[in-house]
Amino acid sequence: MIIKVVLIAGIALAAALMMRGPAHRQLALRRMFGISIAAMGVAAVAWPDLTTRAANLVGVGRGTDLVLYLAVLAFSFLSMALYQRIARLESNITQLTRELALTTPPQQTTDTLATSGQVTRSA
């Protein structure tokens, strides 16, 4: 069937891209996890009965439903992980920006203008 070819090619591509992904603290673990997920995906596409059997084992009627539930779970965790990562990045940017603002020397110091009393503006 054509759909099987398309899906398996897609999974293979995603897995290949993940292999080249950025350096990570637990790169080996991450790769192993990715490979096993991809393998399960390929298996599920090649032999659709597998998902239904697995679903029946855990008390779900259809394999499709089980896949959907797992996908929703995965999506939630992924979103939370990304959210936390973005929050961490934002906090880093804030600290960097603040440090930059505080350490950049001003073109004019307050003291020279302040002691001259009246300040005129020509803007």
Place this chain on the structure above:
Amino acid sequence: MHATTSPVPGTRFGPEVCVLVPMYNEVTVVGSVIEELLQHFSHVVCVDDGSTDGSSAVARQAGARVLRHPVNLGAGAAMRTGFEYVLRDPRVQVAVTCDADGQHRVVDAVRLAQRALVGDVDVVLGSRFLADSNTSVPGARRLLLKAATVFTRLTTRLDITDTHNGLRAFGRRAVECTDVTLRGMAHASQVLAAIPEHGLSYVEEPVHIAYTEYSLGKGQRGLNAFNILCDLAVHQMRIAR
């Protein structure tokens, strides 16, 4: 306590009082705000939160020391940068925060600074709802501010009448323990939360707010109150954890 604290209209504070003016795209008004402040304060620091309209140059030209965020981070972050600056300047005893849009009066800032310099309270809060304030707050704005006040009074248990007033004076100890981590507008309440948390003393002073078309246009829209609420709720949960 200090010779400079006599309540004479011509008073001009030295470096011991630092006025912090957080600013974001206020090019049309910030110049005059700073010029007015400089008549009574020699130490005016403008925190430019990544303005793209040339506010920085105008503020500098008007005579303020300008700290510039290269990117926009939000009002809370700008305030924190100002506090951080104050903590690195050992001369500063009192930090006064003042909005850049011209809604505050310099005489009120002077009064708050004098009150804070006395040294018996850590935080002096401006309030537009005290009897002597003479401010007529527009209807919708009044409702929003009242709701915010009720909410903050409940969460912080402070007995105050105006929780979202930009004009405030902080003694050095208050600056040290006020940890503004929220970047957006919820910082106004977060600053207040630090008061009971660190056992700071506080007092309210009546201040007048000039509701100009400009400041109303820039100000918090009604829907933003909901955002402030959410930010605070999330923050409370983080504290509880």
